[in-house]
Amino acid sequence: MNTAIEADGLTKHYGGHRALDGVGLSVEAGTVLGLLGPNGAGRTTTVRTLATLLEPDAGTDRVAGFDVVRQRREVRRRIGLAGQYAAVDELLTGRENLVLLGGLLRLGRAGARARAAGLLTQFELEAAADKPVKEYSGDLRRRLDLAVSLIGAPWRTPPSNRRRSA
Template identity: 60%
Template sequence: MTYAIETEGLVKRFGEVTALSGLDLEAREGTVLGVLGPNGAGKTTAVRILASLMSPDGGTARVCGYDVAREPHEVRRVIGLTGQYAAIDEQLTGAQNIALVARLLGLKRAAARQRAAELLERFGLSHAGDRKATTYSGGMRRRLDLAVSLVGEPSVLFLDEPTTGLDPESRNELWDIVRRLVTNGSTVLLTTQYMDEADQLADDIVVIDGGTAIAKGTPEELKAKTDRQTLEIQPADAVHLDATRRIVEEISGIRPAGEGGTLRIQINDTALPSAVLRRLDEAGIEVTELALRRPSLDEVFLSLTGSKGRKERDRVAELATAGTAPAAPAAPAEGSIR
């Protein structure tokens, strides 16, 4: 199998703090790899190393077959990067932002203007191409930022929490853009805090905690690894809610949580729903809903990561973003990274 992105035993330390402790991950060509983890788990550190903005202290990392430590210039020629915050010049127009990067990448003036027009059209920004970016909404800035990342037509795109702070409509627009990129053959590494985003976009997922991969698989495979399912029960009459709760607790030994007239309990016994239904029927309690559903990706994530090591993760996040200056990037003409 051919991997567009591959790391093996990747290590990064900031003084006495270890941000990555032997990270292994692989992204297949033409797919989306979702990288999940709590803040400070090592996601952004991994992205910065893969984008050749930071040197690893151990292990190997390859992008499109190029070693990020030994061949950083080659890596920069084939990648694009969109960070957690839009990296655009707000005093330039949308067209000028794109044309500027195109010129830095070596395009002639006319070709740079043409590339800007193409990308503005592609991202639904043609109507605002002559406006300063400072007048753009958050979603428009994000689309412009992504458009700039694609000036050099990268084979691999790193998206580091790209939808943070966006409204639902803007998030959906960005999701559609990512899907089109992958359909056209690009490989995307996506870090995100939104489990529904990973569920919607990722072909494969790796969960990172403590600087190492603690789980891998497709979204469905990860859900299947959690044996607990959620039983939801809603009595037809809210007056029976407490009686229903007592019956469920008596049968399962666990007190169900509830809100909005619906009780929920996590179980791993598939025979329990029918037992509950029989007891409710005997008690004369009618239910409008009794459903057993598989765990969500949020529940899988929480079961894997919990709250362990929060102080250490916060320290890693602080050092990765501010405490240590990254290696200086190559001149923009070397690739599409900004």
Template identity: 60%
Template sequence: MKPTPIDKGSAVTVRGLVKHYGETKALDGVDLDVREGTVLGVLGPNGAGKTTLVRCLSTLIKPDAGTATVAGYDVVRQPRQLRRVIGLTGQYASVDEKISGFENLYMIGRLLDLSRKDARRRAGELLERFSLTEAAGRPARTYSGGMRRRLDLAASMIGSPAVLYLDEPTTGLDPRTRNEVWDEVKRMVADGVTVLLTTQYMEEAEQLASELTVVDRGKVVASGRTEELKAQVGGRTLRVRPADPDQLAPLAAVLDDSGLTGLATATVDTETGTLLVPVLSDDQLTAIVGAITARDVTIASITTELPSLDEVFLSLTGHRASTPRTGSGSADAEEAAA
């Protein structure tokens, strides 16, 4: 009998997950939930524990402590049943480059105990879905990087998984190919697949994830929706654009002299013709807007902005977010430790 997930509507539920590699705590009491039919982005710098988490949840390694339930199955007590309802795409395409795209998918289908007929049918469906039909008979080694990654995603979908793990799926891809992968992930989620995505790329997280969990040194340091994390870090920026750019400097001087900006100062951005004012509270925001509107100045626009996700990441982990790179990338530190 399937165990009932701890949280109703949760496809993945993790409580107190621990994994050690010698003296290194790759996971140190991780808790997280992934709601059905959504994407949870797991963010963190290299060595944070992201890949170890995916390995535990996909039954590749056993946790040392804690519990995890995926699609109703316990990852430790029911690994064989669980493997039938999950898919995994790692940082690098894992296809066999010596055989064709069709043969790769057919082989995986047979390994998943599909009949020959069903394996052929499923391979054909996925080749068409991932725009690989014309290249189906070619050896995978002749595929471009984007085609191989799409083939890898197709391979992870052979068993029609309820939950899909994407472990830094766009590492080393160029911007065009990265966008193609993002589009495919969005289609899968639209079809009801639940996705756990690990990434260091903030743009990727904002594009795909409905909720985020930030891990650092094996611990969860924050979780919530993107806007919630931005608000948690604190601080907003008021962006004021007067109709007359000559009013920028006088407005900045007035605000600084009034003390409304606190210890910070108003900054003039001459390129965009705007005044940037750091804001820490609603009361401060109200007072600053009041002081601006009290001036005999025509305002073209006035908006507030939350911190960027890169700033949130830096604040929470002390590390800057990674910039997407093309070419081969490096695996997480804990992957090497494994």
């Protein structure tokens, strides 16, 4: 089995409140996992911890084979995270948002444009690609947000930090 996420004993406290109490899970690569539970169940804390946004108080937690505390940079290079709300600039078009983020990830101008075009096709956003995001429906915004989370191709081996020519 190729394991994408492993958590064993994941624990997190906020003051005297225990948000996570020994969470354990194993997610095979290529599967979809849904975290369900009432408010306060620890879903967001679990995701934030596995995405290296929070440091766990205890437990052994690995993403893509890397420890979320000791190898946080390697984890971040291999994941894409889409939050509950779209994190895009509403004044820019969908294409401009994708190209901008591709540039920030050092894909180079041509690489960012090519990656954006591929994601626009993959998420069926071609017809809306050159419209400002503020004109998007909720469905289009969500698809764009998912595309943005994948602009860096997190499932691939990370590129070097050298700038690519455009």
